[in-house]
Every structure is written in C-alpha cells, then in structure tokens.
Amino acid sequence: MRASESNQDYPFAVTNTAAALLDDAGTVLAWTPAAEALLERRSADVCGRPARDLLADADAGSGGWEAVLAQGGRSGCAGPDGWEGRATLRHGSGGELQIGFRVIPLNDGAPGKAARCLVIGAPLELVSRWRQDHAFTQELFLQGRVGLAVFDRDLRLLRTNTHLLPYTGVPVELYGRRLADFLWAEDAHTIEVRLREVLDSGTPLIGFNTTVRTLDDPRGGRIVTVQAFRLQEPDDRPMGVAAVFTDVTEHERSRGRLDLLYRATGALGGSLSVLRTVEDLVKVLAPTFGDCAAVDLAETVLTGGEPTADGHLPLPLIRMAVAGTEPEVLRTGTTTRFAAPPSASAERTCPGELVTGLGDRSAESGDDAVPEWAGAVPGAHSAMTAPLCARGTRFGRLTLWRTGDSAPLEEDDLALLEEIAARAAVAVDNARRYTKERRTAVGLQRSLLPPATSEKPAVEAAGLYLPADADSGVGGDWFDVIPLSSARVALVVGDVAGHGLHATAMMGRLRSAVRAMADLELEPEELLAHVDDMVVQVASEAESEDPDDGDAGIPLPGGPAGATCLYAVYDPVTRTCVMASAGHPPPAVVGPDGTVEYVELSPGPPLGVGGWPFEPVELELPPGSVLALYTDGLIERGEGDVDEGMRDLAERLQRSDVLARPLRQARHDIVEGLPPGRLRDDVTLLLARTRVVDTGSLATWLLDADPAVVADARHLVLAQLTAWDLDELSFSTELIVSELVTNAIRHAGGPVRLRLIRADTLTCEVSDSSNTQPRMRRARSSEEGGRGLYIVAQLSHRWGSRYTMGGKTVWSEQNLPLI
Template identity: 45%
Template sequence: MDAPAAGHHEPSDPLDTGEAVAVTAPDGVLTGWSAGARRLLGYSAAEAVGRPAADLLASPLPGAALERLAGQAGWAGPVVLRDRGGRSVECSLRARPLATGDGRTGWCLEAVPAQDGETREDGRDTDTLLRWSFDQSPFALAVYDPEGRFLRANPRMEQQLGASERELRGLRITEHMPDPRFQRPEQAVDRVAATGVPEHIENHVRVPGEPYAHAWIVHVDPLKDPAGLVQGVQVAALDFSEQSAARERLALLNEASTRIGSSLDVARTAQELADVAVPVCADFASVDLLDAVLHGDEPAPIPVGAPLMLRRTAIRSHVPGIVEAGDLARYPAFSPLERCLATGRGTVHRITDPEVVRWLSQDTDRADWVNRNRPHSLMAVPLRARGVNLGAALFTRLDPTTPPYTEDDLRIVEELAARAAVCIDNARRYTRERTTTLALQHSLLPQGIPEQAAVEAAGRYLPAGSQAGVGGDWFDVIPLSGARVALVVGDVVGHGLHASAAMGRLRTAVRTLADVDLPPDELLAHLDDLVIRLSTGLETAAEPPTSDLGATCLYAVYDPASRTCSLASAGHPWPALVTPDGTVDFLELPTGPPLGLGGLPFESVDVELPEGSLLALYTDGLIEARGQDIDAGLRALRSALADPAPSLETTCDIVLKALLDGRPADDVALLVARTRALDSRHIVQWDLPADPAVVAEARSRTAAQLHTWDLDELAFVAELVVSELVTNAIRHAAPPIRLRLIKDRTLICEVCDASNTAPHLRRARIFDEGGRGLMLVAQLTERWGTRHAATGKTIWAELPLASAAPVAPTSGTT
C-alpha cells in the first residue's frame, strides 16, 4: 500500500494506537509519526516527518539487523534512541516491511520503551526484587540475544561456567565451551530464538566450574515483547545428578535381571556381568572365579591370610592392554579382591590408597596398565551365593570427568554382584550335573565299533546345548551269528540324568534281545513291553514308576551272505540309503508306534542291498535342528549324503556340519554303515537226509572243505562239532536238515532244521549215555547258540581261526 502522507496525525488517525509507531519511505525518511512516538521521544509530527529515521539512533544498529533490513526482512531487537532533549532512551524496536505503490519497500517501525521500575505500596522497588530473583535463583540462569550470544548470567551460572558475566557477554556457548557436547544447548538456543517454541533437554557434561561431569536439565525459553516478537532467550539449568544416578542404578538393576543368567554357562554368565557393568558404572570390569567353579565343583574354603588364585573369566574394557581372559591371576593376602572374599563385603579404594599401591608393587603387569591408563578409583566386590565363595569382581573408573566411587556406588554394585552370583552358582550346579550326566552317557554308549565283516561303520553322538541338557540318544553296532550285524539307533524322551539312565537300560536290553537272535519286529515288541513295565513300576517293586518314559528305536539286521537287510521302526525316522551309483533315498518302513504305548504291532521289511551301499541311521535332533522344518532337514541330509567322501568318518563330519549350526538344540546320534558281501567261495552248504549214516559224510565233507580253505588245523575240532550238531538234528528235529560252513573272521558251522525245539545244556550223570554233546561243543568252540526263523531254527558254533587274534570265550545262548 502507499505510504501515509507526511504531516501531524490527529488522535483519530490510524497511527495513533497509543504505541510509538513511525513509517518510513524506501529511502529511510520518516513519513508518519504517531502520538505515542511523540510521547516517547518528544518530537512533534511536524518536527519528525521528513527527517531520516537514522538520526533518531543514539548508537548504530547491530550488524545482524542491517543484514536483515538490507534483505528487506523484518527484524526485532534492542536499540538506544535519542529524544528531543538529547537523552538516550532504551527501547525494543520492531521493523516490518511495507510495500509501496511503485513496487518498492518502506518500513513500519514500532518502539516499546524499557519498563521503568515500579514501586509497590510498601515502597519496595519491583525491579530490585526481580534482579534479586535473577541473581539468587537456585537455577543457573543466562539470557542470550536473538543471535545466541550471552547478555546476562546470574552468579550460579557464572560459577558453573567458571567465568564472569563481563567475560561471557557477546560470546556464543561453544565459543566459551568448545566441548562438542555443548553444541546441543547452543542449537536449542538458536531454534528457540527462531521459532519462539520452548525446549527442554537433558545433557551430561562437565562444565568449566566443576571437576566432574554432571547431569543437567536445561530449560530453553523465548523472551518475547508485547508484540510477540522474540527479543532474547533465557536458559535455566539445574543439576540433577543425584536423581539421574538413582535412575541409572534402577535401570542397571533392571537390565541385569534380564541380561545376566541368560544361559547355564558359567563363563558366559560372568561375561554378562562384566558387559552390564561397562560403561554404566565402570570403564573396566573383570570377573575372576575360582577354578573349581568353572568345572562345576564345590569350591574349597578360602584360607585366611594366604594368596588367592583366581581365573580371569570375563573382561570388559574401553582400553586395551590388560591380562587376557582365561589367565590365572595371583592376588596377595592384602589385595582388595582377597580382602573382599575374606570378609564377604565389598571395598572402595582410590588408586593412591596404601594397600592398592602395595598390591600394584607386586604385580608389574597390572602396575604398567595403571601407569598407562591412570584410573582414579576402584571397587572390589565378592561373588557369593548360598554361603559359597565363587570369586570376585573388580570395577575401575578411568575417565577423569567421572567422580571417584562412593559408598552409594558400592551398594548398587554389591546388589548387582549378588544377583550375578546366584546365576553363576546355578550355572556351576548345572555344569556339575551336566558333567556327571555326560560321563554316564559316554560310559553307556559304545566305546568303539566292534570288528565284524558285515559292514564298515562310523558313528557320532553330540549332546544338546546347555539349556536342553544331555538327552537319551544312542546308537549301537552288535555282531550277530552267521557273520550278520545289527544296527541300532534310539532316542529316549527327555533330557538329563534320568534320560541317560533310561537310555542305558534300553541299550542293554536291546543287546540282550539281539543276542537271542530275535527278528527286528519281535525284538521291538519285547522292548516295548520293557518300557511299559518301567513306566508302570512293574519292573522292580522297590523302584518308583517313571510315567514319562518313552522312546523311539530303529533296529536293522544285515546279512552279508544274502545282502539282505531286515528293518523295523518304533516311531523312528526312516533311514537313508545311498546306493553305489550315488542315488540317495529314504527307505519307507511301516513305522510302528513309539515304545511304551503298547497294544500295536511292529512290522519288519526285508530289503536287498547292493554291495557297497551306505545306510544312515539318525535321531530326530539331526533333521529338526534349530527348529527347521523336518522336510528341509531331510533335503539337507540327502544333499550331504550325495557328496562322496574318502571315509565314513568324513561322511559323519560332512553331515553334522551341513545340518547343525554349532551345538545342537537337541542331542543327536548318527550311525553310517557301508555294506559288504561275503565271498561266495567262503560259503558252502549241503542238504542232508535225516539218516544217521549221513553223519560220517558230513564230517568228511567238512574236512575236505577245510583243506580247500587251508584250515586243516581246525579239521579235528570242526568234525567233532559238525558230528554233534548233525546228530542232534537227526535225532531230535525234523527235516529238511542243512549244514552250512562260513569262513569269516571265525569258522562258522551252522545246522538248520525244521523244528522249533531249542536244545539246552545239561550236565550228564555218571551212567547217562547222552547229554554230553552240547557241553563238548561249548568247550571246543568260541561261541555257540540258536536262532529261530519263521519255520525251524539254526544251531551255530564259531571256531577261532589260527591266524585271528584270540578272543575270550563267552557262554553260549540257547
């Protein structure tokens, strides 16, 4: 709009609002003058209009004001004017641009005089009270101009900043305090000056007037004139270090309750304590434990007055160069750690305390570290739980801006250590139980795969991670009669000592039933009955029932003579088969119920395997690792078995690495076996008529065959055994009768008949004519026994070869 015409304005004029208002043309000449302006400076409208506005200034405008006015932007700030009598008048001036008709910009100037002091009815000066309020405020107060420069500071602010108001005036915050952490309040002052919106921040810094860093609450508020323009910024800072420390202590204990004790591993729990302490309450923390604790044992009492040996178990530090975790540290009897363990109470020390100086004089490595990093204080607290000393923790402060430790710090750290000690002791107790269970588990597992000709085998057992504990998985390789072999994999439900003990009982039962030469389905049926009896307490009257006992099992019998494998499953995963051409598949078995359910049958399947086939038997912990889908686990197993390997041991390693990531979540048993086939030249058999006269022929055929095999030294004994077994079959059994000789690691003599009646040993009396035959066989052979088939039975005996290593004889099984 057009600038107002020059001249005196009557009270009805729009400029006469009671305020001191003037209008200038674009060239800075006054064109309007209000009555308020006349009252402020004494010039009439006739005297003021036409004069340059700059003539009314008692001092030049600030540079920032000139820059904004040159850019035709509004400005507000303090100025000093000169009235008609030449006196200085302090005012707050606000300049607003006005558009003129010719496209140029004039200015509307509004001046508000500084408030004169008011006097209360009791005669007290209000300004004096306000000044006292500013000077005596418990807050550290400062006032800044719109450019963020110091104008005023009360004595408390001067004390905190370590400078007088005169020294601070005209400086920005970071010009006096270059620490980058002071950029936050400076940026807050700039934002409040620009927006007029108050801000509140928390900052943890060391101000020049304090030796250590404090926690501050800083209120940044705008100072506005009656027109709403920001004329300055006020900062009020309050030290709330005590409240902040209390809040941090509560947060520390809360964090400790969630972070410490996440596992049942002693070393990891100790590391969690060190991690929680740094950097919240220490710059360096170490947790030192007695060696017995790391092994799960009960620590011995600490001798009074003797040096203390502790294992550096966990370290957390912001500085390098300290003894590595795992090292053994010796602490003299007068050292803080030994004292805190002896007394059961924590201690606070300055690094210059005599006992600390004496301790460092005997520990050169630690003394060198102290000289490099210059810590100023430390705390030593014991780790005790349930009346047992476990070790001690050392906390050290290095940062010179942090205060030395106090008794308040010690109380919170003692509570932290007490909570951690319970978790460490729980882990110690679990370690002891786990060690015992693992020892039992390994003693019950095969200590080596026995030598036999049917298969080449390798196995692995991996216990579960610390949270789950040792389980009841097992595998076994059992040599059977007739050069056959049984392959077993089982999984007892549950973890811990109970599962390991149950696994041992089931493995023993399987070996006993296998020695009877039961078919796989019958063996699983007998094993199922045993689990039911154990679950209901019927096995022994004195033993309580174990109602949660359950297991799965896969039992396979491989015959290298016929290359036939007979398998039966009790709720167990199917085995994998790798044929010689590299094809991998899973044998689909009629899976029976898990052991312990009872009432449902088991079924065997016979599979003919090419020589050199690979069978992989495993427990579900292998294919269900880390919670993955079972189909994904089977695909990974198929892929791992498809890769050729130089040995079965390597195959086991490949499978475990491909399917498991570190320690498994559940224990795992894996058994791989490569099948072999007996040389047909080492097997002969003859069908014999049920005629006593054929006994002599059987003996002669046996002698001739042994001569062919270069086993003449066995001919005499073998003829006696064959004669006895064939005679018994003719006298007491039914045809057809078959004699079979197998040259393996031993000489195996087998006589088959169609009778299900099993012979048994008995001691013949003096005048008995019979009863000595089987006793003679038992004495002359290494092993002998009977196995039953669907129709008939086979009586067998094994004679050691002269070139074979001697084997201790065992009792026969009938």
C-alpha cells in the same frame, strides 16, 4: 502511601502510562493522552480543575490524593523522593477505577521547594502484576540451587546469579564472557548451538541434559539440565536468551546406576553358560561403568564343580572375561590367587575393596598398600573389586578400573559393584549348577548311546542325535549298531515319548532290552514282541506306585511310557535285510544308482500297546547301498505333512552324496538347517553303507549224519585254513569243529551243514534240523561226556546258538591272528 526506595526500578516508565501535572495548589495543569484514554476524560475537561474532583470520594478524609493535596496545600508538593499510593478515580463512563500512582516533586530552581508535582499512574492490577514480576525476577537471581544467566544476541553473558555453575574453574566476574572462555570447547559449543536455536526460532529449550567441564578441572565434570527461552524487545526483536542451569549430576548418576543395575541383571539372565554369563556382564560394565572390567573365576566353576567353602585356603582363579580399553593387558597373567578373608564375618558379607589415587603412586616405590589386582591396568587412577559369593561360597571376583579423564571411583560406585557382584554370583552359580546337571545328563545320554561311527564287516555306520531341548541336551531317541553272529549286524533306531531325563532313562532300559534280546539271536518280529511286553510291564509298575510312599523319592514326570522302534538285521553273506517296525517310519534305501526308495513295511503298534503282532519284511540290498534309519523328528518339521518331510529327506540324501562320501561327513549335511533349540522333536539319524562277504571268504560243506564224517570235517577245515593262511588257528578250529559236528550228529540226526566265514573274525557254524538249544554244563570228574561245549567256550572269543527256519545253528567266533 510509602516512600519509594531510591534504588528500585520504577514501574511507571512503561509506554502509555497516564500522567498529570499539578501545581502547588493541586490544580491540574496538564493531562496526557494516556490519561485521557485511561479515564476517558478529555484534557480540556480536566485541566484547570482541582485534582480532588477526580477522586471517587473527595470527602473521605485523609488518605490517597487528599493527603497529598493537603500536604501540598501547606507546604506545596515538596518532598525528597515523592510518594506512592493508590486511589479510586471517577471514570468518564460513570464508573470507578482503582489505580496505583506516584507523586514526583518538580523543583523550579528554588532551594528546598517544589513548585509543581508530576503524578503518574496505572491501573492497580497492572501495578500489582509488575511488582510480582519484579519480586520474582529478583528472588530468582538470588536462588542458590539453580544457575540463571541472561545472554545477549552474541551469546555473551549479561547477567548471572551467584551460583551459575558452582564448580572449580568458573570465574567470579562473568559479564561479557562467552561460555568457551571457561568451559571445555566441545561442552560450550554444545550449549551454544542449542541457545542459538532458541534465539533464532523463539522455541523454548526444555530439559536438555549435557555435561559441563571447566578448563581448570576437566575430569568428570557435572551434568546439568539446560532450559532456555528468548527475550524480546518491545518491537518483538530478539534481545537475547535467558537460560536456567540445574545441576542434576547426582540424580543422573543415581538413575545411571539404577539403569546399569537393570542392564547388568538383564545380561546375567541371558544364558546358562558360565562363560557367556560373565562375558555379557563385562560388556555391560565397560566402558559404561568403568574403562576396563574383568571377571576371575575358580577353575572348578567352569566344569560345574563345587568350590571349597573353606575361605582360608586360597583358590586358583582364571581370568574368564575382559572388556574395555586394555583387553590384552587384562588377559595376561590369567591365573591369580584369591587371598583368604580376614574374618568369618567378612566371608559371610563378601565385602569389596576400593583403591584410589593409583596415578599418584609410584610402582617402583614398593608401595605395599597397592594390591596387585588394582595396579594391573596401566594408567588407571582408581580401581575396585567385589567378590563373587553365593550360598556362602566365594568362587571369584569382579574388578573394575577407571583411567584417563574419567571421574575417580567413589564409595557409591563400590556399593553398586557389590550389588552387581551379588547378582552375578547367583547367576554364575546357577550356570555352574546347570553345567553340572547338564554334564551329568549329557554324560548319561552319551553312556547310553553307542559310538557315533562304527566299522563292521557288514556295514559302515554313522549316527547323529539332535535333542529338541538344546539346553538339557537329553531326550528319548536312540540308535544302535549291534554285532551279531556270522558277520551279521542289527541296526536299531527308536523314539521314546517325551523329553528330558525321564525319557532318557526309559531309552536306556529299552536299548539294554533290545541288546539283550539281540544276543538271543531272535528274529526282528519276535524281538519287538518281547520288548513290547517289557514296556507294558514298566508302564504297569509306574501306575502301581504309591504316591504316599516316602521311600519312593521325588516322582518322575508322568506321561506315556510308549516308544516306537525299528529293528533290522543285515546279513553280508546273503545280502538280505530283515526288519520289523513298532510304529516307526520306514527306512530309506539309497541304491548304488543314486535312487532313493522307502521300504514298504507294515508297521505294528508302538511299544507299550501290547497284544498285536509285528510283521517282518525281507529285502535284498545290492553291495554299497545305504540304509537311512531315522526318527519322526526328521520328517515331521514345520507345518508340512509327513509325505512332504519324507520327500525332503530323500532330496537331502541325494544332495549329501552318501554313496561316495564318508558317512560321518554326509550325516551333518543331511540335517543341515536343523539347529538344536528350534526342533519340534528330537532328531536321530543312522546311516549304514552295506558291505558283503565275498565268496572267497566262505566255505560250506553238507555232511551226512554219520560219526565217521567228523574226521572228514576236520580235514576239510584244516585245508581251508591253510588256503586262507590261518594255520595258527588250525588246532583250536579242529577241536571246535570236531565237538560241534559230533554233537549235531549225536543229538540232532539228519544232515549237518558246516560253514566257515572269514571276516573280522573266523566264524565256524554247524547247522542241523533240531530245535533243541545246546546248554553248557560243568561235567563231574567221574563223567565221560559233557565237556564238549566247555572246550568250545574256552577256545572261542564268543559262541552261541540261534534258531533258524529249519532248526538251529551253533556258532563259534575266534579272533584272527595279528599280521
């Protein structure tokens, strides 16, 4: 038994606590109904009997009530504050019950003497639980790491611990105050709305995060987690709300920094474009991390160039991306200078820089301590920058500003910015290197393809190429428009198996081979046969490469070296088109009446198979017809079959109005809806509108195999040139005709056909029945002959010969005089 502390709340004042009144001899004078219920003993059975009869062991010596009664027997129950203790009582059911009790002396008016004692008690378990609750509550209000508050039903503060909100601007005395008395109105309203919900519904509030800013110190504030539960009266009426405030500012900031780093890293990996990469980055940083953000890059980075590694030479920087509240201000003055690093070690580590207190410094005071970049945003109170460094090269910087009421930037923020800048530098450098590689690849691709549009006497042509790999922009499809002799033109479209640089390189070889063969004036089927042999040889060389040959370099991707190709020759004089296919789909012909038909040809095997012939097909094309040559990527789309794709292409040709519109415009409408990046295969389209050489621009004569007709031939040509107003070409044309007709009569025999064609050039043709090709040689000074073809070559823009069904044709072209 110990004396109770006078200032300690008494646990036995609760409802239904058992109580008994004892006189100074320890006799029970009164017995409450709660005591009857506790021990199951009636008042009549207990009153008038000694209290020791209730003890389970009345002879246990001193202790428990025995000590109380012994003291009461000597000097009564007098005592200044009474006693507390525990005892084991006899229960009316025959068992025993442990209780905790308190003895309270009752004075009868005599000084210093207690005539009677009031004994109150409760089960020992209940008393122990109360003491635990009391200790818990007491210690809880003494905690310094959390804030504890009790609100009444009007949400006024009744009780708080000393660390409710340990921030600037919180009053020392909070009793009776509302949160709005010292917090921002919006912050106080947010918390009170949640507390009111708890008070009304009784549902506890768990883990609610909110920002708390005081009226005296509004900048930044703190982030707290609020947990609340309702307090109730004994009759279950709401008494108020208890709330626990936990400061999680640092935790949330750390998590926010980690989340920002995660989102910034994700944004950096979304594109291989330098511009898109930095734009995505600043959108993540502002306004989440700062109010304004900007990225400055060296100009060479944009084109894929390599910035100089010499940190002592300043680099011109261009502002590439801005975001935040002052975008227009940030865009001004886009070119800045990047100062050299203070030391070699600084260059290696690429440190950032933090500047605070900008709002307290006067721009007119000439404060040299404020860098130019830091004061670029009006109203900024703090700023920081971090260099963009990758592979030891410094090529840009990332800058952040905070303005208004936002919290000033700190060293931890600078560390985060440096981490983001390090990752951004790698992403930008990867994008730069990709840009360089892509520009190289695309440059190679474009150098291997002809101009997209061309104007020839035979056709108006427009081509288009869409790579399946939109990132690399290269592939193995190609088209070509090759001018031939006599105003003719060759139209070519091909498709190399595979994608990427390997296919592009193979495409370049094939296009060069086709052009070389076309210069030999071969028929389409013969040309494809020669190209087929070349592809077979290339494939054989690739298979014979020694993988252990160190000089071979990195091997190119493997796979088939085959290709498909369609070669067509159109003659604007005869209006005929001869074509042959090596595994390539047939071209479409749009007639002058708007109907679309596909050429019925028998395609041979793809190039590279070898040993199979190619069959030519000849057709006559009305003037103004449009030929559409394409690769299979245009008709093998989606899940449909090839026939469906060909029907779709025919409809696209009709809808695009290729007959009336310029082909350079119509080509885009035909492939509309086929954006790069979602194609299953490369797409190539070549449109050619046919033209004709009218009869007024042709002159043909059939000459006998007699040397005397050479003079007649000269007179005929001179007369025709006068009729065409081409007298400036009379002298050269007369010599060319004289030499070619003389050679034909001397070496071939038989009739000779002489033809002049006026188109973009003046073509002179001499045809005979011989299959012997003329060869130009340099005659010696002692020889009388051998100079004819040399003279022809000197007078011509270009010349050559080609085989025909009945022999050969030697031709010469001269440029028309300027008008």
